[in-house]
Amino acid sequence: MATTFVGGRHHSPACARLVAETIEALRPAHVLVEGPVDMNDRLDELLLGHEPPIAVYTYYRDEERSHASWTPFCDYSPEWVALAAGRACGARVRFIDLPAWHPAFTGRGNRYADAEARYTEVTGRLCREFAVDNTDVLWDHLFEVEPADGLADRLTAYFDLLRGEATTEHADVEREAYMASWVRAAQADAGDRPVVVVTGGFHTPALRVLAAGAEPGWPEVPRPPQDAVGASYLVPYSFRRLDAFTGYQSGMPSPEYYQHLWEDGVAGAAEALVASVVGRLRGRRQPVSTADLIAARTLAQGLARLRGHADPSRTDVLDGLVGALVSEDLSQPPPWTVRGPLRPGAHPAVVEMVAALSGDRVGALHPDTPAPPLVAAVTAELLALGLDGSGEVDLDLADDLGLRRGRTLHRLRVLGIVGFDRLAGPTGGGDPVFTERWRLTPSDRRLPALIEAAVHGATLEEAAGAALRGRVEDAPVDRLAEVLFDAALCGVTALSDDVVTALTTRVGAVADVAELGRVLVVVVGLWRYDGLFGTAGSPVLGAVISGAVTRVLWLVEGLHGGPAPADHRRLLALSATRDAVRHAESVLATGRGEAVAVLGRVAADPQAPPDLRGAAFGFCWSLGGGADVVRAVRGMSGPRTIGDWLAGLFAVAREEVLSADAVIMLLDELVHALSEEDFLVALPALRQAFAYFPPAERETIAKRVLVARGTGGSARELLRIDVDPVVVAEGMALEAKVDAVLAREGLA
Incomplete structure (x- = not known):
């Protein structure tokens, strides 16, 4: 033995x-x-x-x-x-x-x-x-x-x-x-x-x-163990996945070179590597002359003899090619001198050398190789829906067939199956886009990707649902809305109770109001509008909305700080919370009255930031809280607070402001009464505040001001000034200072 x-x-x-x-x-x-x-x-x-x-x-x-x-x-x-x-x-x-x-x-x-x-x-x-x-x-x-x-x-x-x-x-x-x-x-x-x-x-x-x-x-x-789920399948692999230069950290790098070494020996592999690099460079319109080629081979042979090799090794050839083809200094060491992926900024010749070393070979399984059920299920589904070809495909999501095709393509996308790229379509909850355009590209990487995706399920719907549930559990809160929108696009509208519980628990632990705002904007939109995707009134979305609203109300009541530039993301969260209370009150654990009471306290809190106080006041006003808007505006009319307070008000209660002439006239009065110095202080924040109104609404406000003042002219032209208002205000302030100096010196 x-x-x-x-x-x-x-x-x-x-x-x-x-x-x-x-x-x-x-x-x-x-x-x-x-x-x-x-x-x-x-x-x-x-x-x-x-x-x-x-x-x-x-x-x-x-x-x-x-x-x-x-x-x-x-x-x-x-x-x-x-x-x-x-x-x-x-x-x-x-x-x-x-x-x-x-x-x-x-x-x-x-x-x-x-x-x-x-x-x-x-x-x-x-x-x-x-x-x-x-x-x-x-x-x-x-x-x-x-x-x-x-x-x-x-x-x-x-x-x-x-x-x-x-x-x-x-x-x-x-x-x-x-x-x-x-x-x-x-x-x-x-x-x-x-x-x-x-x-x-x-x-x-x-x-x-x-x-x-x-x-x-x-x-x-x-x-x-009996309760475990798992299996093993053969999959096609590729040289790019094997190569250390593209991230594979085991075995040998440069698989295409070693394939030639296996088939043709050391001398044959050296010749194949030179031919491949030169062919790739010439294909990229990089000049490689016969003299360059002779120089590269001569250098490689010389390096081989110097290093004690009978025939040039891999690095002998590569160093010879660099010496012959690269005339300037390299910005980084050649990747074959260090192990790991090629870094950005590498010389184009070096990039082609690495590509030649890696090769683009992809394996192929014998036709009789068993495959997981998902492979056959996807193949049949693509064939039945006419999605088994190549080229661009336009979908009408309002049509039943178009919606089914869209869901199939989105399920493949979330599973990471290559060759299905969306070029256009809806981008968020409530987006009024009902068409999509996709590019279908057959790929030899599709089969291994499908086999690997079989871990999630036997059918495309089951696999996509499981993948999305995993993303829900792992996604940071600011990506949660994206995951839920993907679920809507895939037609996955029901999640298990434990996932819903995990969602609400995570939302309830967020400490950033802005993060919750991003979630609410998308989820409330899906809840309200997306009958198309089947998410309108979804209990999963309802649970997320309820948890997020409760958390936002709890967080904003504890936010304190002095005057500071308005935080747009925070104001967006208050606006989304207002929409949630207005349109999804039936699923909220915190009712309208309680929400108005909380934000009423914030609006009156002198320690709260001005933009938050303005948004809180707008929240109560827009939900019929019986607020005295004129008194509130006058109370925040200081030059260091008025702009930020108005930004909060306009972000949440823009429609209410437009319908209240008394508020617009009061604002005109207050701004007109500012001294030139105070106006300069208030101007940047005022500009940010009025940016919440679209151009047509700003024109409407300008018309009302002109009419109230009895002034003729075009409101549109009034808004189209060639000079930055800040420059104008700074010039006015400078003139006032000059006049004051002249008067003091008796030169006026």
Whole structure:
């Protein structure tokens, strides 16, 4: 009985070749692979004949946590090669790692993520010793471009060194103990035949120790709790999702380059990379001459010899291309010298190099691959509604078919399914727009997105509803209105009692009046007007409105402060609260009388900010509170308060002001009575206050003032002045000061 451990790096062509050669040479009884053990019953599905890259997508949800993760494979993944090579030689092939839903993978979105952060000290020393920039360049130098002779020994020495100095997490201990139990069972079953174990090199040193001896009987496969919801499906994957330069933080970067390295060897990969970069640059109309190309190849060959490579490595080629094609200083280090996504502002040539390294390859599943019910449901729904094509689509939401098509498209949008982009349509509660325009774009990313969205439900309506409920629970309060409007667009008008309770609880805990105002504006609009979307009178919206109104009233009574510029967002909240009391009183826990009483106290509170006092007074006046508006205006007529107080009044009771000639005449009287200095003080706030009136209403006010003064002329022309009123007022004040100085000096 002999067990051979092949520990390598995920998505490494060198390690994949070693795995294939080892299995072919040994023809073992068992090939054990680091991967989800609960997929062993579905290995035939995994080996149907897909076109990598593909991944096993797993989702899981119970009362305590939810989790989603991927187990990706490409042509040169050692695990993928082990499955195929083991099956080809007649070995019993098995995954031996814990399932992706297991708590050992909590917080880990990718099974094959490197443990790199735990051994940065030792890899840093190695990088300094070999004079390379980072771990990826070190790996290429030690393994990918070196001859295959002695590769297994070099890998063993490398990972023994890393594991010897790295910290070990509890999850590693748990996973390695479980994988070792499979190795011991395989050794017992194999007798005198070999066993091959293929895992990440970080685990290999521990497995050699833990797997000593034989232990008859195969380990039990963990099962999720009965109340848990979850499943695993194969999904097409893409090189962009694999690449470290676009955010993937495990395995090898530059997947397109390593695909060529796998297929064509080191020299072939170098030539393919140069050709791809030059082709992309020329396609972008970036000049690349034959001389540039010769210079790039010459530089790459020279760098390879200098660095001890028989053929140019990935970074040899890239550094040669930069030297030949980039004449100015780079604003940031080339991304292949540091790990992570390309940062904004990179040189255009560098951008194209990274794109060439990543590639745009997307995997494809075999037609017989099982898919979650959502995929078939969406396909049938799009076909039935005529939404399975491409191009722009115009919808009439007042038409039943148009509304159904719109809801389907919005459900796909909220699930993040690519290829469905809304170009125009209603933007909020009460928006009087009844048409939409969409752009449909077929995409090879649509199928994986649908499979991944299946975590939410088996039908499009169910999945969108579940996704929206999750957004309601997680959204900050200022985004809550957006989520509820999306629910209306999707036709999801009923939410569970616990979600409604969570909504009202969160609204009731908000400390910012302005945030509540944004919620109320949209929700009250949906409550009042949207019979089209089925939200008018919705009990869910009613619960939100009631909670928000109660909270606003509680908050504003405690707001104190001296004169300050009017807060438009706060005034919008008072206006929305007034609309809620006026139009949705039947669902409010706080009635009209109580609301008027609260804001009556605010209006009379000398410690409250002037804009809030004005809004509170307008609230009471607009709801028939029997307020004496003339007395109130006179009481706030000081130059430092009148403008802000009027801003609050106009924001909430604009219609009432327009219908009260006595108020307009009083305002004209008070403004006219201001001294030039006081007028200059009051003017900015007065301008902000009167901005609450649309142009036509400002013209109406001007007409009334002209008539009252017995002055002729055009009100419209009066409003169309060429000079900023502030400039005029400042000029008048300056003239008054000059006159005063002249009079004092006897020069007037």
